[in-house]
Amino acid sequence: MDNKISVIIPTYNEGDHIANLISEIKRHSVGLDCEIIVADGGSIDETAESVLTTTATLVRSSQKGRGAQLNAGAEKATGNILFFLHADSQPPERFLYDVLEAVKSGHNAGCFRLKFDSNHWFLKVNAWFTRFNVNAVRFGDQGLFVTRELFDQTGGYRNDYILLEDQEMVIRLKKFGARFKVLKKSMTTSARKYLENGVISLQLNFFIIWWNYYLGKSQAELVKIYKKRILDTKIQEEDATPKEALAKP
Template identity: 45%
Template sequence: MVSIIIPVYNEAEQLPILLRHLQKMSSGFVAEIIVVDGGSSDNTVQIAKDHPKVFYIPSEKGRAVQMNTGAGLAKSEILYFLHADSLPPENFDSLILAEVKKGNNAGCFQMRFDKNHWWLNLMGQFTRINHISCRGGDQSLFVERKLFKKLNGFDESYIVYEDNEFIKRLYDNCRFKVIKSWITTSARLYEKMGVWSTQKLFAEIYWKRRFGASAEELYSHYYKRTSS
């Protein structure tokens, strides 16, 4: 069985869509859906509490903290971390279980955006490649609990880039599998900032990290660019 862990912050619009989607696309191997809220000020908390299939958990803000909190309370041996604006493929849970049975104890799905733009379509095609440079949190992430604990989970000093930092450690310590089915993620940041400005920001974060920038420096740069 699979425990789904969804970190949220002000996702009142997207969360109901995702919960309906999970119910429709699951093949019956989801043990629980854990929604970990980082202090939302909209109706996110009530939506989570009102859903009969959701286990709601309050947390400090920050996806790394929220995901670790959810993982610590999960019941299943397979953890599946999912962003609120990413919709996994049909039978996603059975696809994950099949890979774990093959000995692939961590992995993700190929990713496409919900916006038809040639550059975003190209970026989606790159996610088919099993290389660390083609990974990101919007592709979702499954990992066996024992491996997650062995690696001490997400580094909570990261406010941004937390997925990439943890996935890099997974690549170093296990057989990482890219499942050949598509998860569809929102292009809302690209729509807000513009495709090229957003891509430039992600490239800057990537290279700053490669050249040794701290978690705090990465967040400072990201916040400055996205809040302007």
């Protein structure tokens, strides 16, 4: 069976670099059957215009939030392998070839390791742990590949999730019997948020949010904690208004 890969990127005000990311993905996918889908959550900058200058497909999600946007992109995708990629991540060389090889070897879901575009010692230690196949160190910045068959079985991402949607998805994939693989190459992500908020302080705040999630706090409560502790203009409390979940954990 031929394998077509659909790369799905959720965006919100990413106009300054989304075209460059699309160009990089195309460079890494020469020789593969690949489509790029950008699922925008209502950007008020030039994101949509930038995407329309490329060969990528623009999908305008009816809801803002990564879970809903990723589902909107997946609904439009025609590939039998889905790869979900954050807009501020930089994939390694020939990354889609690694994904394809993993799927052909029997793995129906997985991700890359993580590294930051900073030499800060704490971030290096943080990223080192992502080589292990442990749910607690699964982050969206690592990218996520999953076969269309398995994705459809799970029901997709949670539409009502604003935070920790990627970790929840990985946990649910494994509940559905995913043969999950952490690939050896690393996805590079921006350290900007860490540097703006303080590296160790931000990691502590992420842990507090993660702990409250596992205590059963709602998305609205988690977003409220997030906004109180972390400088971020892309997530607002109104984004966490109650929504119907596509799937139950």
